[in-house]
Every structure is written in structure tokens, then in C-alpha cells.
Amino acid sequence: MDGWSITSRPGQPSPVRAGRLPRVQHHWSWTATAWSPGPAPLRIPAASRVHPLRHAGTGGLGMALEEELAMLTGERDDEEELPDLEMPVVGHNADLLSLFRQKEKDLVLAAKLGKALLERNQDLSKQYEKMHKDLNEKLEHLEQEKHELRRRLERREGEWEGRVAELETDVQQLQCELELHQVQLREADRDKTKAISELSEQNHRLLEQLSSHLVTTPQGHSRVVALLPPVKLLFRAELSLRQIRPGRLSSQQSTDTDSHQSYLRTGAAEVEKQLSTQVHSLRGDFREKSMSTRQHMTGLETLQAEIKMLSERKMELERRVHIMLEENELLQSTVDDFRERTLVLEKQCQEKDLQLRQSQLELQEVQVSHRQLTSRLEELSEEHSLHGLTPHPSSLLCEIEQSMEQEEQEQEREQLRLQLWEAYCEVRSLCSHLRGNDITDSALSTDSSMDDSSETSSAKDVPTGSLHTGLLELRRLTQNLLDGNESTGSRRSDEEALEEQVRKMGEELREVRELHEAEQDKTRSGQGELLQLHNQMALLSVEMCSLREDNQRMRVMAEIREPSEQLQSAIRDRDDAIAKKKAVEMELAKCKIDIMSLNSQLLDAIQQKLNLSQQLEAWQDDMHRVIDQQLMDKHQDEWRSAPPSLSRAHGSQSSRRAHRISDQDKRLFSFFKKN
Template sequence: MNRISAMSPSSFSKSGIHHRSEDEMKRIFLDRLLASRNNGIVSSGKSLEDEDEEDEEDEEEESYGQRAVAQKDRDLEYSLRLEHLEQEKYRLKRQIEMMEDEYEQRMLELQSDLVNYKRSLEEVEGHHKSEEREKTELINQLKEQNQRLNMELQLSSQRQEDLENQLNSLKSQFHDKRLTMRDNVVYLESLKNEIELVTRRKDELEKQIAHLFRERESMSQTLEESTSKVLYMERQTREQHNLIRNSQRDINELTANNQNLMERLECLNRSYISSGGSSANMSIMNEIMEISSTESETLNKKSLLLKYKEHSSEDDDMTLNSSDVSQDDYHRQLREELISAYKQIKTLCGQIRESGHCYYSSTDSNYETGFLETAVAELNSLVIRDLLSHSQDESVEGSKKTNKEMEIEIHKVEELEEKTKRDIESLDLELKMKKQDINSLQNQLTLAELKLLSAEEETTNLKNDMSSVHLSKDQLIKQAWEVRDDAVKKKNEAEVSLAKERINLMQINSQLMEAIQQKIENISEARGMAK
């Protein structure tokens, strides 16, 4: 039944279309089964005949009469076996027919069950739709009822003033009456005290509601501010990440340039050692100028990065500007020292040339010439290595400083984002608590309104009692008790209906809050995926 109920209508209709073909296939299968059994019977008969033939060959020595009797016995046995097999075949046919009838009945039952399930499903869907319509109507009715209750609250305040005036007039009238009406006067005074208590309680509740509304507005404003802060911090983090990527790319470019310069300087050193002269000096000068140009380009890039970073934070701007100025001064001094060293090397080369002229005249000039060339080569290699190592250290230190500063800023931004998220969650909880307080205060207001209505009914009853002053004391007491019983009964009915409506309203509010919370979670998840 479970499998048939889980079938779809389309699959069931297809099975109904191919029902006849399935019956025909079953019948063909049964016919083949019976034919195979008959063949088995015939084959068994043949095997038995073969055995008999072998027995006859063995018993050829016996008499012909005994063989005839044995043959008759075998024929009887074969006939009995054939009858038994025919009976079994007939029984199997009957079973197959019964199974087909049961199968058809089962299919009809399943079809009827499927039709019933479809009807029940349609009924359930219609009932569900009607319930949804009733829920929407109930929500609209509750909204209208809330508006109506607010209007009635305003009217009740006006009625309260009228009732106070009426109570004052009734009090003056009761003082003028006889002693038999003193009990009613005392009862009126107690009613007045109750009305005053109810009015004070109503005023307090109205003040609390106004305060809660103000707090709710302030909470919503803080929530909006926090969301705007979160968006600003997210945008700032994205900018910081982009800046880190750009700085990392520049660092990689600088390292590649430094490696190229090292290779070129090594080549120049080898070429200078192999061939001396003015051409080597000019190549050294050109290389130093190229190094200074590459350093100026790197400094320009760093200055651009620093200018971009000035817009993000002022503290970083001050530190980076100071480091930029110090690096400019240091590189300027270093360049001046290199130029002065180059001039000194050039003068040394001139002195070497002059000593070359004297080389042929003096015998000791051979030793002096080799010593000066080695000194110039060592001086050149040391200057270039110091320059490259210093520039590389500065670039690495600057990149490390910028990376550390950016990591610190990113960590601060993430902490601020987590803090804002926690603040938002706390604000949501506070809003939920405030809404619950508002609902409880509204319930208290409804109870106060019911008490006012009961007080109005009692005052009308007292007016009727005043009109019936000519009645006896026992009749007045009896009438007062009846009125009181009716009022208590009405009050109980009103409280029961109010409790039911309150429960329904709380359920609807909880459903709305769950839906709002789910939407907020979906929005936060979407933002997380977008990040």
C-alpha cells in the first residue's frame, strides 16, 4: 500500500494502459511453462523407456510371457504417471487463473485507493488554503481591532471624566437620602476609589508606552548608525586589502629589479677586471646613474602609495611621510658620496695613466701598476655591493613595515566589525524585550478598559437602583446581587475571550519575529558570500 500510494498518477496511468499487454505476457509465460513441463514428462518417459530397453536386453534369456507382463505393468505405471501429471497441470491452471483474478481485484482496489488519496489530498489542500485565508483575515481583524481599541481608549478617557462628574453628583444625592441607602453610598465610594486607581494605573501605562516608543526609536537610530559604520568599515577593509596587494606587487618588482642589477654589476665587475681604462670608468658611471634612476623610480612609487594611504588614516600618513623624507635624505647623501667616490676613482685612474707614462722609465712601476688596478677593482666592487645591499635592505624593511602596519589596521578593522555585529545583536535582543513589554502593557490597558466598562455598568445599575428607591430593602439587596452576578459573568466571559485573542496575537507576533529574524540571517549570509 505504501508503494502504491507513493506512485505518481502518470506512472499509474501508464501501468493501466499496458495492463492488457501484461496479461497476455503472463498467459504466454504460463503456456511456455506448461509446455516445458510436458517436455520434461516426455523426456522422463523416454528415459524410463531407455532403462526398460536395457532391462529387456538383460532379460532376453527369460521367457516371453514374463516380458509381456512386465510391459503391461510398465504401461499401467506410465498411464498413472500421465494422469497424475495431467491433474497437476489442471491444478496449476486453476491456480494461475485464481492468481490472475486476485491480481485484477488488487489492481482495482489500488486504483480506488489512489482515487481516494487524490480526493483526500485535494481536500487537505483546500483546507490549507482556507486556513491561510482565515489567518490573513484574522490578522486584518486584529489590526482593525487594535485601531478600534485605541479609539475606544480615547473615548474611555472622555467617559471617565463624565463618570467622575456623575459620581460626584451621585455622592451629593446619596448624602441627602435616607439611612437605608448608606450601604449603596459606601459601595459607590469604593467604586470611585477603584476608578481612581484604574485611572492612575492607565496614566502610568500610557507613560510607559510612550517611553518605550521613544526607546524603540532611539534603538532603531542606533541600529541604522551601526549598519552604516559596518558598511564603512567593510569598504575600508577592501581598500586596505587592495593597497596590500599593490604594495606586494611593487615589492616583487623591486626584488626582480635588484636581482637584475646584481647580475649586471657582476658582469661589469668581470668586464672591468678583464679590460681596464676609460671605457670601464664610463660604464661604471652609467651603471651608477641607472641605479640612481631605478632608486628614484622606486621612491616615486613609494610616494604614490603613501599619497594613496594618506586618505585612509592620518596617523599612517605622518609616519610614512617621515620615513619617505628620511629615505630621500639618505639616498641623496648616498648619491653624493658615490659621485665623490667616483671622482676619486677617476683621479686615481688619471694617476695610473700618469704612472703608465713613467712605466718605461722606472723599474719599480710594474709593481705599482698592478697594485692600483686591484685597489680600484676592490673599491668599485665594495661600493656597488654596499649600495645594492643597502637599497635592498631598505626596500625589504619598508615592505615589512608597510605589511605589518597594514596587518595591524586590518586586525583593528575586523575587531571593529565584530564589535558592531555584537552591538547589533544586543540591539535586536533589546528590541525584542521592548516589544514584549509593549505587548504586556497593551494587555494591561485592555484589562483596565474592561474594568472601566464594568464600573460604567455598575454606575448605570446604581442609577437604576436610585430610580427604584421606593422598593423595600430586601428587594434592593436581591436586585443588587442579581446585577452583580450578571456583571461577574460578563466579566469572566470577556476575560476568557480576551485571553484567547491575546494568545493568538502573541503567536502571530512570534511568527512575524521569526520571519524577520530569518530575513536578517539570509541578508547577513548573502553579505558574507559576497565578501
């Protein structure tokens, strides 16, 4: 007959303090009862012949313990009432044999219950491993999301910086072009006002001449202007001729007058020609000035359209920059939220681990007390059975010894009641603690009730079924706590490994933060270099503006030069522009190479960090394997080096027990090896 037993010292109940349960070490072992002669028999009441375990289910062991306690408490009254001196020995032995068979069945049921509990523990361990694996996968997924968000943030920052640089260069270029167009507009306005003033003066002068002479056609005007001096001369000549008397003119005077008239005619013709050429030249200048003013007006309209387009483009770029800034702030807020979530998860994990450890300790203490009580009950049942198999003594000395033994048994029963009461109080306090109630009052009441145990021993009798119900409730609360905390709570080594992994993850997070700060410093230095490059680009844009002004100036000058000189100057300008463009492209290529090198360094650092984390995980797995192997070897050595006294006392039962341990004990040791 196999059963559960733990050696305990009688008369030494485990103390229960307020708010604190005693720390005990537990172990599992199998013992067997042996047949041995006893000094005096024990009477079995008739009410205990039919055991209630035959109709019990999963709680058969608890009901058997309660019935056994009820039997022990009512044994004394039955001994006084029933005159068992005249009972035949054969019938009494038959009852004892039936009782032992029933107990053997009870112990078989207890073994099945233990096996079911072990299977339940194995299922819980599998669930714990599965939940631990899910937690690791979630943490890895969060790390990947964090890394992806960081890469997106860096990519967005790079794009934003590139766009800002492009916008700055465009703005500077547009400002230079705007200034150039403004200068050209001012020059065109000055030329226009000057030309208009000159033309207005010339028109005013011509109008005065035309109004003075009242000539409608240009030919008559020129003829009048050409004939003015000869007319004046003729008028003077006529006046002079009028003064001279007729008939007194000599031949010489007549020739002089003819020559003078011919001279006046030739001078008038020359004056007419000069005036006609000047009028034609003035008309050509006027046409050219009108064409230039029209060109300037069209240029002004195009410049105004370009200025409007550039202002719209500037507003669009500012809007895009604002959107990029908002996206950057949103990504930063998401990163902060992920950090806060990781911190909250770490705190919750630590709190759950602490609660789980406390519940495990309390459950272990209750299990130890329960095992002590069951072992004590089995010892009493063995003694009772041994006493019942011995023949009835007929001498007075045997009766005296029997009475003394009965008194000792009564004391032992009282101690057993006290221990059962203590176990019941512990179970009740654990249940209240697991429910979240205050256990200080219950512990104090337990201590006070233990102090006056000699006076109120009858009040400490455990109600029937209360201990079993308390254990079931404790089991249910522990299961709920284990399910709520997302762990199985029976393998401290796995919890410590989880804590170690959490701590390692915290260290890795700190390392990643340091690496992120270093990369941020690098990016800041890269941003400084980019700013320098932006400044260089601004200088180059200014140079390009100056080159454009030179080109414009050269174009203006080329309109006056010959075609060959204009072609040569254009070729030289083109060569200079190509050389400067190549230099700028070289600078841009160098900048791109620097940025690519920085990105490659960042990727190398991330890859190195991933390799280090993989090596660390592999090292942790190796250490866990080595520790498990060492603990297994240690427990196997302890199991082999068992005390020789125990092996000598139970030599006949050790062979049967060795056959029945096998799988269940190995699972049990693998389950409790790290606690």
C-alpha cells in the first residue's frame, strides 16, 4: 500500500505569525506501511467499518482524511460505551482486514490523484513555456517595430533636410533673379523716360516750326525752309534795285545780280537736302525707340508672371515643409509612446513576478503542512492497525499499559487536532490573502487561539469538510492567480531566467539608446556638413547670378559687335559655364559619397548590435543548459545517497517503491528541482 508521507516531530506545531508564513523546504517521497506487532490493541467502532471513500470522486482523499479524523475523535466515546472484551478475535481481524483493503483503495485513489496533479503540472508548464515564447515574440515584434520606426524617422529627416536645402537654393536663386529683373526694369524705365523726353522736345520743336510756316506737307516744309534765305536775299536785292533808278544800271551790275541769284538758289537746294536727311533719321530713331519700349513692356509682363509663379511655388514649398515638420513630430510622439509602453510592461511584469513568488511560497507552506498531517495520520493508522492485530492481554499490567498508551494517544490526538487547526487557519489566511483581504486579524486570532489550546481544545476541532473545501478554494485561487499573471509559477528557475532576460533587454535597450545618441551625434555632424554645403551652394548660386548678369551684359555688348566677336565671346562664356558646372557636380558627388558612407556606417553598427544580441542569447541558452544539467546531477546524487537507516527500516517496501517511481518521480524532480 503506497501513500504520501513526510516525517514530522510530534508536539512541535509550525508557528503562524501575523502577516507572515513560515518558510519550509518541501520534498516528495513515497513510503509504505509495514506489519509489526504492537503492545496493545485498539477498538474500532462499528460506524467506521463501511468507509465513505468507496463513493468518493476526485475529492476522495480529503473525505477519507475527514472521516479518519472523525473516527479518531469519537473513538474514546465508543470505547466507553461498547463492551469489546467479549468480542471474538476472528471477527475483529476480519473488520481490520476490510478496513485495510479500503485504505489500500484510498491510497490507490490518492496515487491516481497525484498522477493527475503531475499531469496538470506538466500541462501548466507547457502553457507557461508557450506564454513565455509568445512574450518573447511580442517583445521581438516591438523591437522590430521600434527599429522600423527609427529608420523611417531617419529617412524622413533626410528627405526633409534635402527638400529644405533644395527650397533654400531655389529661394536664393529666385531672389537673385528678382534683383536682376528689378535692376533691368529700372534701367529700362530710365531709358524710356529719356527717350520720351527727347522725342517730346523734338516733336515740340517741329510743331513750332510747322505752326510758324503753316505748311501741310513735308515737301513744302522743306522747300519753304530751303527758300527762306534766297527769298530774303531776293527781297534785299529787290529793295536795292528799287532804290536805283531805272535806266541807270550798267552791264557789270546786271551780271552781279544774276550771279547772286544763282548762288542763293544753290544754297537753298543744299539746305533742303540736309533738312530732308535729318527728318528721315529722326523718323528711324523714333521707330526704334517705340519698338524697344514695346519689348520692355513684354519683358516686364513676363517678369511679373515669373514673380507670381515663384511666389506660389514658395508658398507651396513652405506648406510642404510645415507638413514634414508635423509628420516628424508625429513620429517622435509615436516613439515616445512605444518607450512608455515598454516601461509599463516591464513594471507590470515585475509586479506579476513578485505576486507569483509570494503565492508560490504560501502554496508550498500549505502543501508541507498538509503532507505533515497526512504522514501523521498514516502513522496513527499504522499504529492503530498494529495494535488491533495483537492478541488481547488478560493481565492487570497489560490493562495499565493499555490505559497509559490510551492517554498518550489522547495527547497525540490533541496535538493532531492542534496541527489540523493550524493547517486550517493557514489555508484560510492564504485564501483571504489571495482574495486581497487583510490576514493580520486571522493570524492574530490563530496565535491567540493556539495560546489557550489546553483550555479550549474542543473549540479547535476542524469542521467536517472545511479543510478539503479550503484546500480546493486555495487551489482555485492559485490557478486563477497563475492564469491572471500569465505564468505557471512552479518553476522559479524559469522566472529567474525571465527576470534575467528582462534585465538583459533593459541593458540592450540602454545600449541601443547610447548607440542611437551616437548616431544622432553623427547625424548632427552630417547636418553641419550639409549646412556648409548649403552655404557653398548659396555662394555658387550667387556666382551663377553674377555670371548671368555678365552674360546679359555680354549679350547687350554683342548686339553692337561683329558676328565673329560675338561668337567667340559666346564660346568662351560657354566653356566657363561648363567648367563651373563640372566643379559644382564634383562637389555634389563628394557630398553624396559622404552621406552614403555615413549610412553604411550606421547599417554596420546596427548589424553588429544584432550579431552581439544573437551571441548573447546563444550564451544564455548554453548557461541554462549547463545549470539544468548540474542540478539534475546533484538531485540524482542526493537521491542515490539516501540515509541508510531509512533503507534498513523499509527494506521490504523499497523494492516495490523503486518500480513505481520511474516516470512520475522523474517528472516530479524535473518540476521541483529548481525550487
